[in-house]
Amino acid sequence: MNQPLKIGKDTLLDINSVEYQWIRSLASDGNSPGQINDVIQRCLGGNPDLADTMRQVAMRQVPINQLLRCLTAMPERP
Numbered sequence: 001m002n003q004p005l006k007i008g009k010d011t012l013l014d015i016n017s018v019e020y021q022w023i024r025s026l027a028s029d030g031n032s033p034g035q036i037n038d039v040i041q042r043c044l045g046g047n048p049d050l051a052d053t054m055r056q057v058a059m060r061q062v063p064i065n066q067l068l069r070c071l072t073a074m075p076e077r078p
Helices: 019-029 032-043 048-058 065-072
Strands: none
Touching: 019 032, 019 048, 032 048, 048 065
16 A cells, blocks of 8 residues: 655654654554554555654654655655
8 A cells, every 4th residue: 555645754754743652652552563554554644664664763763864765765745
């Protein structure tokens, strides 16, 4: 499932954004990484790689700069 992102680049690059807090909340509620990735894609758009990287950034497992690589492969949002 590849969809255009429903949020902007500035939001994605802000580790304190509500979206990242929401992802951390999903994790603290006991959702599996796969479930979280699916919800990210369904609610925010993107592709599997972007969703997984967003989850990892939110959990502070990878640096936010890694997200930039995924963004360059994504189509611009309308």
